[in-house]
Amino acid sequence: MLDIKKIRGDFPILNREVNGKPLVYLDNAATSQTPKQVIDAIVDYYENYNANIHRGVHALSQEATDKYEQARIKIQKHFNAAKSHEIIFTSGTTHGINLVASGFTSLLKAGDEIVVSAMEHHSNIVPWQMLCERTGAVLKVIPMNDEGELVMQQYDQLLSDRTQLVFCNHVSNALGTVNPIAEIIEKAHKLGAAVLVDGAQAAPHIKADVQALDVDFYTVSAHKMCGPTGVGMLYGKEEWLNKLPPYQGGGEMIAEVTFEKTTYADLPHKFEAGTPNICGGIAFGAALAYMNAISFDQIAEYEHDLLEYATQELLKVEGLRIYGTAKKKTSVISFNIEGVHPYDIGTILDKLGIAVRTGHHCAQPIMDFYGIPGTVRASFSFYNTKDEVDVLVEGVKRARNMLL
Structure with missing residues (x-):
């Protein structure tokens, strides 16, 4: 098993706060964070x-x-x-x-x-x-x-x-x-x-x-x-x-x-x-x-576990739909809440210290296929944790309650 505490210690940026909250960085598909060794x-x-x-x-x-x-x-x-x-x-x-x-x-x-x-x-x-x-x-x-x-x-x-x-x-x-x-x-x-x-x-x-x-x-x-x-x-x-x-x-x-x-x-x-x-x-x-040195096999196993947990917990949020339910996936979840624009969800999550990506993700034909303006995308890396998933889920619930 990965020593997540040790791994997180390699990434100085994970210790910072955003808007007075501990940073929860879930925009790894855009850019991953950089360890001290690099x-x-x-x-x-x-x-x-x-x-x-x-x-x-x-x-x-x-x-x-x-x-x-x-x-x-x-x-x-x-x-x-x-x-x-x-x-x-x-x-x-x-x-x-x-x-x-x-x-x-x-x-x-x-x-x-x-x-x-x-x-x-x-x-x-x-x-x-x-x-x-x-x-x-x-x-x-x-x-x-x-x-x-x-x-x-x-x-x-x-x-x-x-x-x-x-x-x-x-x-x-x-x-x-x-x-x-x-x-x-x-x-x-x-x-x-x-x-x-x-x-x-x-x-x-x-x-x-x-x-x-x-x-x-x-x-x-x-x-x-x-x-x-x-x-x-x-x-x-x-x-x-x-x-x-x-x-x-x-x-x-x-x-x-x-x-x-x-x-x-x-x-x-x-x-x-x-x-x-x-x-x-x-x-x-x-x-x-x-x-x-960490091992890509261990990274894949850990991230798959995070993906399954995050999928399970996010689907408990009323009105939430996940886009992209392929049998084979990496640790990316794109979702919307019925009746709420993804940008508004992303803005509220940012106020809570949670970094996600919103919009069409430079993949506009996909959004056109689903008939939506964009999605909220949470993308996980091997330095993320289930505790951070819980923070995300609570943030999404809070955003929904504020916007509906």
Whole structure:
């Protein structure tokens, strides 16, 4: 079992108060909190070896380069990529998706088809719409049902010999649904289509094995999994990364530059133009080390217990409906109370020191499907407790009584 008291002691922010109340932080799907071990890694970089990487012969540059590349290897091992150069540092999941979408501009033609799911974050909708506008490709959507699960029979019917790309999130940020990505990948590959999986919401809860999944691209953000903002990674199979042109031009991504012609560097540098978020990459590695030391299996078990308890207790509130009741879920609960706007509930909860997210969660098509303006989303992490769930439930009851 996890030593929750010890774990909570690693997160300084959990000791603060909001509006005179102890902070109950339940907005982990937006951004997780950062443990002292990761904060220390950030401070250590700026205090002791802050320098640009890959270019300097001096000691600080060499040390920073070594730490940065060690972080890349930590990420490679965590996601079980075959080679470290298949890990591209990015500013986050959105960057990774746009990098791939930009690269496929030269590989698609009018009439080609792209398949996405109905429960995507806007970051995994808009870049593909833009790609379709540039190339004349056609966007198709896997529908979802009322439980918040993809209708896989419809997916089968959408696939054809014109399908070139399939994009799906591993876990829905709005509903917590764990999508059947292994099945999605296998069926797409039978037709020769490439698959990108948005792993932003899965990565804090599920240790994805990119080789076992046989996924072509997988992208995540560090700030969802105890790391800093502004850094993430894109995994791509070597053969696909070699096919894609560079996303940006600049320093670091070149082999040779003349005014007549430029040749590009080998992977991963071809996709890493300019000075990167060096400290962020190093801290990302520290965050993965921290979570792996706790154990993702234990994290998953504990969070599942929290999810079941919170679901049970919230459903006791009169008029409360949970959106997203899939059989496989991570620790996310989206809900509304009949007759009450979610924003009003969130505002009252904030006054009680409870941090939740309200709105459409950058997943407006999901809200349109249910015919609602948004939801209240409580998202739990391994440092949350059942006592905090009880505080949430009492806060929701209080908000309901005030607003109805």
